Amino acid sequence: MSLDTVATLVFSGLTSASLLFLVAAGLTLIFGAMHIVNIAHGSFYMLAAFVVASLTQSMAADSTAVFWLSLLVAPILVGVLGMLTEVLVLRRLYGREPLLGLLATFGLLYLFEGIALIVWGGQYRSIPIPHALQGHVQAVGEAFSIYNLFVIAIAIAVGLFLWWLLQRTQLGWRVRAAVEDPETLAASGTNVRRLFTAVFALGAVLAGIAGAVTGPIESITTGLDAQILVEAFIVVVIGGLGSVPGAAIGAVVIGLFETAGVIWAPSFASAFIYVAMILVLIIRPSGLLGVTERVG
């Protein structure tokens, strides 16, 4: 294979890895802090994509400006939705059987999908690439889409921001402490309930950012939630539940794997990533960067 084909392959793999990382980072943060496998996490992604579709469609006059605006509005909206979810539903389940959290978010998956179906209907929607981000960049004899570069840049920026947030701020210190030992953190005076609300909202915002930028790449439909959810699960499990760097590694692995699959065995591309996950878990039952599980 020539160098430029490899470059195109890697580039396209990194684009889907970027979206996957954003969704998986929120999923893994939420799991790490509150031990909830959030089955409704893909819904935040899907709802944000629908919000952007609605905004750019209804105000078509200057689509680029509206697009920038909706990139801001959609994640904030789903962040608020995440906050409501945590306060109204999940907060009542802490300290109870872990299975209940999983089942509640399973119910929320249907709830959010129902809302999307009623508000936006079942048909496919697509968002055009905004003016400023159209076109290609030439390098190593290949054309790279500017929009895809933009998505990768967003993922890297958000990833760096998360690193800064978790490693360099008070909030991040508390979140990391919650992942390690929520009881001691609560005893040392942190309002763990409020912290959990913040973490859940942050997770929703991350999924929302991915959903907001995905419009020009994928056509938007109600099946989007379950689709990204399964891939994000795989990323998180491969990286190790609760680990943000693990999510980054997992996303790149899966993004590249999937693209390689598309090239070599187009029909069975998605089978590749399931096999990858099954292999990783059989060899390392807690994922690549996963710590040994706690009971409970």
Next chain:
Amino acid sequence: MMTESRHSARWHDFGVPIVLACGALAILVASFLVAPQWLFVLQDIVAFGLFAVATNLLVGYGGMVSFGQAVFYGLGAYVMALGWQRYHAPFWLLFVLAPLIGAVAALIIGALALRTREWYFALLTLAFSQLFFTIANRWYDFTGGDNGVFGPMIPSTLAQPRHGLWFVLAVSFIALLLLWAITVSPFGLTLRAIRENPQRVEAIGVNLRRHQLYAFTLSGAFCALAGTLFVVHDQSAFPGLFQWTQSGEPILMAMIGGMNYFLGPFVGAIIFIVAHNYLVAHAASAWELILGIVLVLIVLFAPDGLLGLWGSRASGSHPFMLLRTVVAAMRSARRSR
């Protein structure tokens, strides 16, 4: 809480076979009375009820949250459909073969998946579900790909709705009795003990993983059997049968009815399928929304399911009150003898 669960376990010891027989009889009578389209709904309920109870052997009794039971359900359906159409195998042979294939697949997948625990186990079984979905969806030469397998695939006499219902009912009845016998056997009790306190059970010398693997294998066999009943009911097999959402449905049904009750998942299946049929006919777009709201409300306010609500009401107009009284009277009569 303690006395309550002991109480319900006790009346279930007697109640389950009786309720099962009464239910089967009621459906048999209904098969002569209801409109033809209801015969299909009843078939659907009975087949899916078995799937839900078989899944709950793992989730409710064993505490193993598997999002992969659709693998065996789908396998059962595909063995039936492909065996009949492609290899012209006799129906009865396929009918015996499907649960065996389900058991073997479950033994292999279980041996791999049970290396992990809790969330990793749930997500790994989910990945197996998606792997089978992808293969069924794409392997056009063998499975027909996303077109699935349609057309006649059962003896013509069973294709008649009433006969089909009788068949599905008889198989499901026997299978549920077997499953019930498993749950009250020493093995079933050990399984429940593992769910409650794995460390302690291991400390008294029980091989934890072997018991879990047996449960996974048994559940897989019965899920595959339910898959064959799906074929009798629907006369088709398609990739969606393998999807993780399909794996999730029996768990949702178990949750609606009550996971800690043997027949809880079956009650959940009745409610789920009747509600689904009604809403799809009358308010199609509201189905997901209403299902979601109901599930969240159940988790928050009735985590033990609808049977849990019933069971916790100590006295008053209990629908099973009469039955309970009879059973209690029978027991004390026997004890005094």
